[in-house]
Amino acid sequence: xxxxxxxxxxxxxxxxxxxxxxxxxxxxxxxxxxxxxxxxxxxxxxxxxxxxxxxxxxxxxxxxxxxxxxxxxxxxxxxxxxxxxxxxxxxxxxxx
Amino acid sequence: xxxxxxxxxxxxxxxxxxxxxxxxxxxxxxxxxxxxxxxxxxxxxxxxxxxxxxxxxxxxxxxxxxxxxxxxxxxxxxxxxxxxxxxxxxxxxxxxxxxxxxxxxxxxxxxxxxxxxxxxxxxxxxxxxxxxxxxxxxxxxxxxxxxxxxxxxxxxxxxxxxxxxxx
Numbered sequence: 009x010x011x012x013x014x015x016x017x018x019x020x021x022x023x024x025x026x027x028x029x030x031x032x033x034x035x036x037x038x039x040x041x042x043x044x045x046x047x048x049x050x051x052x053x054x055x056x057x058x059x060x061x062x063x064x065x066x067x068x069x070x071x072x073x074x075x076x077x078x079x080x081x082x083x084x085x086x087x088x089x090x091x092x093x094x095x096x097x098x099x100x101x102x103x104x
Numbered sequence: 105x106x107x108x109x110x111x112x113x114x115x116x117x118x119x120x121x122x123x124x125x126x127x128x129x130x131x132x133x134x135x136x137x138x139x140x141x142x143x144x145x146x147x148x149x150x151x152x153x154x155x156x157x158x159x160x161x162x163x164x165x166x167x168x169x170x171x172x173x174x175x176x177x178x179x180x181x182x183x184x185x186x187x188x189x190x191x192x193x194x195x196x197x198x199x200x201x202x203x204x205x206x207x208x209x210x211x212x213x214x215x216x217x218x219x220x221x222x223x224x225x226x227x228x229x230x231x232x233x234x235x236x237x238x239x240x241x242x243x244x245x246x247x248x249x250x251x252x253x254x255x256x257x258x259x260x261x262x263x264x265x266x267x268x269x270x271x
Contacts, residue, residue, distance in 0.1 A: 037149075038231045039224035041256055043263045044217065087154045091173055094217050098154055 028101055030083035032076040035096040036067050048093040049075065052086060077102060110261040118209060118265070120258070121201040123191070128200050130254050131188060137219045137251075138181040140226060141174070149225040150177065150218065180214035187212075209262065216259040223248040 034045075042064055049060035053076060066073035075097075076086055083099040090097035108122040123131070140146050151170045153162045187204035194200060204212075223229065227248045239250040 037221075037224070038229060038234050039220050039252060040217070041260055041263070043260055044213075047263050047266060084154065088169060091152065091154075091169070092176060094150060094177075094214070094221055096149075096152055098152065098156055100156060 029077045030080045030099045031074050031102050032083050032086045032099050034067050034073050034075050036071045037096050042068060048095055052089045110265045113203060116206055117203050118206045119201055119203045123200040127254050130251050134219055135185055137222055140222050145225040146222040149221050177218055180211040183208050183211035184215040213262050216255045220252045220255050223252050
């Protein structure tokens with residue numbers, strides 16, 4: 009009985025981990041060009057120009073923008089891509 | 105007046121034209137600037153951690169991803185430095201030009217941005233510095249801001265060229 013309970017808890021924990029979305033955050037820096045950041049968002053996420061500019065302006069004015077949310081593996085891929093373009097980006101588990 | 109331009113010359117080549125002596129001088133300093141890629145302040149900026157709190161993920165990243173990014177950045181820098189050897193020779197007061205393979209455009213985007221970020225990190229450049237006008241070239245910090253602006257102007261032309269191509 010005790011073993012069965014343990015298995016159920018582990019499964020629940022794993023499911024929670026898999027289901028928790030990860031947020032990809034881009035931070036402001038004083039050097040990167042606004043046009044360059046917009047171009048990178050278009051290239052990395054395939055966003056339309058307007059959406060890419062909206063995120064760029066949020067980074068510029070608010071210091072950060074949540075640019076994507078979803079599974080951990082994809083979040084890592086996007087952070088990797090953003091770092092390859094030299095943007096300041098990280099991922100964090102969503103609190104929602 | 106001859107303006108700095110980045111344009112497609114044929115299906116396989118891009119040309120930067122209208123390079124004035126100051127920009128030419130700054131471009132020739134790219135090798136020295138890019139060599140600073142692994143100095144501590146520049147390294148922290150070019151190779152940031154992927155999370156703010158997950159130590160294991162950060163350690164794995166530094167072990168596996170950071171070397172790959174370092175190789176990517178170094179390769180882009182080497183391509184641009186090779187391209188720069190084709191910079192037309194100075195001839196009096198005339199502007200210089202440079203033609204290179206179109207497939208090198210991404211390397212130029214990367215190398216110019218790397219140089220800007222390395223200078224920014226090395227001299228802890230702030231928004232206030234970036235908004236300053238008038239530069240004393242004998243002051244290393246002010247010279248760095250000027251270089252960041254000049255590389256930024258060229259980078260902006262590359263971004264516009266890229267967007268024209270994608271329309």
